[in-house]
Amino acid sequence: xxxxYTKDHEWVRVExxxxxxxxxxxxxxxxxxxxxxxxxxxxxxxxQGGEMAVVESAKAASDVYAPVTGxxxxxxxxxxxxxxxxxxxxEGEGWFVxxxxxxxxxxxxxxxxxxxxxxxxA
Amino acid sequence: xxxxxxxxxxxxxxxxxxxxxxETRTGVDLPAPKGRADRLGxxxxxxxxxxxxxxxxxxxxxxxxxxxxxxxIDLGFFPLGSCTMKHNxxxxxxxxxxxxxxxxxxxxxxxxxxxALMLMEELSRWLITLTGMQAVALSPKAGAHGEACGMxxxxxxxxxxxxxxxxxxxxxxxxxxxxxxxxxxxCGFIVDEIKGDAxxxxxxxxxxxxxxxxxxxxxxxxPNTCGLxxxxxxxxxxxxxxxxGYFYCDGANYNxxxxxxxxxxxxxxxxxxxxxxxxxxxxxxxxPGAGPTVLSAALAPFAPVPYLVRDxxxxxxxxxxxxxxxxxxxxxxxCAFHGQMGMYVRALTxxxxxxxxxLRQVAEDAVLNANYLLARLxxxxxxxxxxxxxxxxxxxxxxxxxxxxxxxxxxxxALIDEGYHPMTTYFPLVVHGALLIEPTETESxxxxxxxxxxxxxxxxxxxTDAAHFKSAxxxxxxxxxxxxxxxxxxxxxWRPEEALRAAAE
Numbered sequence: 001x002x003x004x005y006t007k008d009h010e011w012v013r014v015e016x017x018x019x020x021x022x023x024x025x026x027x028x029x030x031x032x033x034x035x036x037x038x039x040x041x042x043x044x045x046x047x048q049g050g051e052m053a054v055v056e057s058a059k060a061a062s063d064v065y066a067p068v069t070g071x072x073x074x075x076x077x078x079x080x081x082x083x084x085x086x087x088x089x090x091e092g093e094g095w096f097v098x099x100x101x102x103x104x105x106x107x108x109x110x111x112x113x114x115x116x117x118x119x120x121x122a
Numbered sequence: 123x124x125x126x127x128x129x130x131x132x133x134x135x136x137x138x139x140x141x142x143x144x145e146t147r148t149g150v151d152l153p154a155p156k157g158r159a160d161r162l163g164x165x166x167x168x169x170x171x172x173x174x175x176x177x178x179x180x181x182x183x184x185x186x187x188x189x190x191x192x193x194x195i196d197l198g199f200f201p202l203g204s205c206t207m208k209h210n211x212x213x214x215x216x217x218x219x220x221x222x223x224x225x226x227x228x229x230x231x232x233x234x235x236x237x238a239l240m241l242m243e244e245l246s247r248w249l250i251t252l253t254g255m256q257a258v259a260l261s262p263k264a265g266a267h268g269e270a271c272g273m274x275x276x277x278x279x280x281x282x283x284x285x286x287x288x289x290x291x292x293x294x295x296x297x298x299x300x301x302x303x304x305x306x307x308x309c310g311f312i313v314d315e316i317k318g319d320a321x322x323x324x325x326x327x328x329x330x331x332x333x334x335x336x337x338x339x340x341x342x343x344x345p346n347t348c349g350l351x352x353x354x355x356x357x358x359x360x361x362x363x364x365x366x367g368y369f370y371c372d373g374a375n376y377n378x379x380x381x382x383x384x385x386x387x388x389x390x391x392x393x394x395x396x397x398x399x400x401x402x403x404x405x406x407x408x409x410p411g412a413g414p415t416v417l418s419a420a421l422a423p424f425a426p427v428p429y430l431v432r433d434x435x436x437x438x439x440x441x442x443x444x445x446x447x448x449x450x451x452x453x454x455x456x457c458a459f460h461g462q463m464g465m466y467v468r469a470l471t472x473x474x475x476x477x478x479x480x481l482r483q484v485a486e487d488a489v490l491n492a493n494y495l496l497a498r499l500x501x502x503x504x505x506x507x508x509x510x511x512x513x514x515x516x517x518x519x520x521x522x523x524x525x526x527x528x529x530x531x532x533x534x535x536a537l538i539d540e541g542y543h544p545m546t547t548y549f550p551l552v553v554h555g556a557l558l559i560e561p562t563e564t565e566s567x568x569x570x571x572x573x574x575x576x577x578x579x580x581x582x583x584x585x586t587d588a589a590h591f592k593s594a595x596x597x598x599x600x601x602x603x604x605x606x607x608x609x610x611x612x613x614x615x616w617r618p619e620e621a622l623r624a625a626a627e
Contacts, residue, residue, distance in 0.1 A: 030554065033605075033606035035606055035609035035610050036609065036610075056609075058531075058605045058606050058609060059531075059548040060548055060551050061300075062551075083610060084610065
């Protein structure tokens, strides 16, 4: 399915009952060069809107919030040693985590690409 | 232009001390001891330590050359926001060097240091009076250490009430100094963020919503890091107290209100005071910091040891929790001894030489200077919170530069070429591309005008010449450093084999 977005600039793409999540192209551009990513442990339960990861750039450190509720079933370990992947492809190679959804309905309430583009512009 | 020597005019090139030193050289040449038996039981070092030996003139030149590449408040205007880089008066230095203060040892008998203890008592009296509080812990060594002192006193008070297990949340605004949430977390609290409102102040509705019986404290800075006074601070304090919590105030910006506002009147329960900011003692390499922490009546009993008590004509220090008397229940101790004596002397000198009226004028002039800069610079840079007056620091952003391809970092680097230490950049985080400028009261109008002229000229140049900014600094001892690579692949140790390899390339 197409990506959905949160107001905190995370994206989520759902296949089956697994959501792949990361930070948006807009967020990566705002942060500038990412120098450090802290990812959660696999197996951790996260709640929609709860702290999930930390991303740090030369400018700022920011919390990354879970866009959906569920269990972390995979993390993108490559970001730990190569944080630049976040800038190279925020919504592709630079994904953060995969979450096993426990409340699939949450996704529908998130913004679609057009709505998010308008939100980020405002 | 490249030179054969690597020097640039009279500015000397200088390598790392490890590169210029050698094990065969020394500044002090002592003959090898004779007729001494080895008493190390066979553990005597067999190879020399790989330390960089230098002759005395080499050592002196090395550090003088490094100091010439440095920037200092004694050299020029230092507009770092929230850092209060004000002039360090020479009278302070003269007093701190008096042998009765400078040559003391912390383990000397207290009968022999009554004068020093009297100075600490007098400094305490000034700090308590200026802040309208009940007690002061002098010993914390810097701002964040003072925060820890205040938060540990809050924790002790909560434990004493029997709520140690239930009151664990600390509320911190999104605009806070990063040390606030770090301190709260280090003291075992859970940190929750309070939103800012569109005006750059704490969102009262969010405070109301988040307050509850599990909240131990709120940590606020006033004026806040956007350089704005928090108008609802008294209301917030009352709300926090009504909910059973305490109010920690980050005193980093006390310079803006000293002599005009007593934090105790605002309902503050604990606040650290950076003597190296408000009270003009040196920063960083210029001398150790000092972060005395004032406490309200509710927290005073939990002040750490050592603290001063007067017994008739004699002063002494209560050194252990067990020897505390009366209502005192010290939460522990912040450091080995009583704190930074040299900074106490300098701070009290500053207070006495200004007087109460002079300290009031410090705050007034600091705010006036900041508003003068705001008036000159608005229009040339973005003003994220509109046209209103600021307190002691001016918060601008790079929104007028960005359309031309110039960002905050580029402006900061170009400012180095103009001979200024850059302002605080990208902080507070609530403003994108933030430029935070704190002129302090010690800069003259002429200096402020010169600085404003430079910034305005740079803003104009940005419209047509982004390339100049992207490659700045051009005139600094080092060109643009790769901050991203430094953060991604930090090299924290000099290794001779890597240096050799780099030289071969």
